[in-house]
Amino acid sequence: MERRMTTLSECVAIPDEMQAFINRLSDYFFILSRYLNIHGGNDEKTWGNTCR
DSSP states (O other): OHHHHHHHHTTSOOOHHHHHHHHHHHHHHHHHHHHHHHHTTOOOOOOOOTTO
């Protein structure tokens, strides 16, 4: 979502507060998903470094 906001901001003025909110919301969902996985007994997916 953050990447789409960045792309959109090239065409439309987006307030800094909205970008910060989306960033924090994204962080929240990431942490929530980790919490739910741990307490649900699910393994987390780990990604290898694909940049090499």
